[in-house]
Amino acid sequence: MYLLDNAARDYDWGSRSDIPQFLGRSPGDRIAEVWMGTHPLGPSSVLVGDTSVPLSQVAGELPFLFKILAADRPLSLQVHPNASMAQAGFEAEEAAGVPIDAPERTYRDPSHKPEMAYALTTFDTLVGFRPTAEILRVLNGIDTPLTQSLADGLRERPGFRGIVRLVERLLTSDVSTDEIGEVVEVCRGLVDVGVDVKRAYVTAVEIAEFYPGDIGVIISLTLNRLTLQPGEAAFLGAGIIHAHLKGMCLEIMAASDNVLRAGLTTKSLDPKGLVACLEKGMSRLARVTPEPFGFSTEVFHPDVEEFALAVGQSCPPSRRGCCSHREPSASSCAPVVRSSRQHRRRAREARPRRVGLRRGRGRSDPRHRDRRGRPGVHARSRRPGRRADRPGVPLARAPGTSSRLIPAAETGSVDPQPHIAQCG
Numbered sequence: 522m523y524l525l526d527n528a529a530r531d532y533d534w535g536s537r538s539d540i541p542q543f544l545g546r547s548p549g550d551r552i553a554e555v556w557m558g559t560h561p562l563g564p565s566s567v568l569v570g571d572t573s574v575p576l577s578q579v580a581g582e583l584p585f586l587f588k589i590l591a592a593d594r595p596l597s598l599q600v601h602p603n604a605s606m607a608q609a610g611f612e613a614e615e616a617a618g619v620p621i622d623a624p625e626r627t628y629r630d631p632s633h634k635p636e637m638a639y640a641l642t643t644f645d646t647l648v649g650f651r652p653t654a655e656i657l658r659v660l661n662g663i664d665t666p667l668t669q670s671l672a673d674g675l676r677e678r679p680g681f682r683g684i685v686r687l688v689e690r691l692l693t694s695d696v697s698t699d700e701i702g703e704v705v706e707v708c709r710g711l712v713d714v715g716v717d718v719k720r721a722y723v724t725a726v727e728i729a730e731f732y733p734g735d736i737g738v739i740i741s742l743t744l745n746r747l748t749l750q751p752g753e754a755a756f757l758g759a760g761i762i763h764a765h766l767k768g769m770c771l772e773i774m775a776a777s778d779n780v781l782r783a784g785l786t787t788k789s790l791d792p793k794g795l796v797a798c799l800e801k802g803m804s805r806l807a808r809v810t811p812e813p814f815g816f817s818t819e820v821f822h823p824d825v826e827e828f829a830l831a832v833g834q835s836c837p838p839s840r841r842g843c844c845s846h847r848e849p850s851a852s853s854c855a856p857v858v859r860s861s862r863q864h865r866r867r868a869r870e871a872r873p874r875r876v877g878l879r880r881g882r883g884r885s886d887p888r889h890r891d892r893r894g895r896p897g898v899h900a901r902s903r904r905p906g907r908r909a910d911r912p913g914v915p916l917a918r919a920p921g922t923s924s925r926l927i928p929a930a931e932t933g934s935v936d937p938q939p940h941i942a943q944c945g
Contacts, residue, residue, distance in 0.1 A: 523579060528563035532553040533787065539769045543641070558586040562629060566764035585828040588772040595728050596765040597786035598737040600798045601634035603759040628713045629778045635811060635825045636774030637756045644768030647724070647744040648807050649761055651781050653679040657743035659721040663707050667700045675677050675789050681801045685742060691736050692759070692783055692792035698734030705729040705738060718747045727766070728785065737764070737784025747807060753831070760800030775827040827925035906926040
């Protein structure tokens with residue numbers, strides 16, 4: 522095992538306290554992201570003996586990029602390209618002679634950038650478009666000429682194509698800051714009297730505090746707001762419009778830094794490129810359900826080949842060594858590279874089966890009892906909290922799982938706590 526020395530990013534939306542505290546350091550300079558991987562724009566290094574060498578010399582070129590992200594204010598309204606668009610865009614900018622680190626450059630590598638966010642704190646983000654009917658409810662509640670015009674256009678052409686056309690109109694037409702400010706004031710008045718449509722109005726008000734007059738405030742009304750609690754994850758595929766709002770998370774993605782932005786930022790914008798990249802996506806499809814692996818590990822495996830994320834559980838330091846069935850470990854979070862078919866097969870093999878007797882199976886045994894306390898196995902004998910082949914042995918949930926059971930004597934009374942491996 523090697524200690525990583527990682528690149529940090531001090532973007533203006535970063536936090537001065539979250540990442541330093543997470544790494545056990547004192548608050549200081551603003552840190553937005555910490556990169557762990559072999560991407561050429563921010564490669565990690567490791568100490569081998571007395572020499573610091575690039576991580577790629579030890580692990581090879583990694584297909585993923587792993588980040589710690591902490592936001593004190595909203596990030597840019599953005600989309601990541603798919604593989605074919607990334608390849609074509611990268612070749613075009615290379616042919617045009619745009620420097621790889623130029624601020625106006627969009628495609629910094631030829632790779633797509635699907636990504637997954639795993640919340641370390643309460644994490645708010647905008648992801649994917651709302652359904653047409655919901656967008657119309659949002660716009661109809663705001664009595665301004667701009668919103669009513671947008672609603673009329675969406676009614677004439679509903680559905681995903683109509684929503685993309687609405688966004689394109691906002692990005693390419695000359696919408697004044699006064700019009701945007703009027704919408705924000707109406708939203709603020711509605712929020713003050715307790716009126717909102719799935720947090721659309723309060724989101725617009727919150728964003729306008731940091732980016733007054735930005736067209737992204739209006740576009741946010743069309744987007745789903747998703748809140749992840751610590752331990753939850755969401756997948757953002759290529760072509761899904763999104764904007765993280767606030768919180769700290771782990772991000773794992775394909776090894777790419779291609780971003781097309783259209784608002785809520787001081788960086789270079791590419792509104793036409795963003796519109797061309799848009800693909801259909803709703804927030805209810807974004808959450809990733811983990812699969813249990815072993816007794817104390819969950820694997821978040823979205824539908825991509827480049828990465829997955831394994832999150833383990835370990836005993837707190839004060840209870841180390843009290844588990845008889847396993848050796849506690851403090852390291853509990855790591856990116857994984859494995860195909861979905863391989864992972865699911867291994868998860869099935871590692872999953873213990875429930876033990877119990879069903880009607881007509883096994884021999885009659887006076888120790889077995891049915892639901893009314895009668896002996897024998899003539900009725901189902903799978904009583905809650907009891908194991909049929911070992912009567913009297915209570916069962917407990919396996920740490921870190923939602924369904925599998927193991928004898929309580931093997932688990933002890935430990936209440937496992939999640940820990941994340943800290944990298945320097």
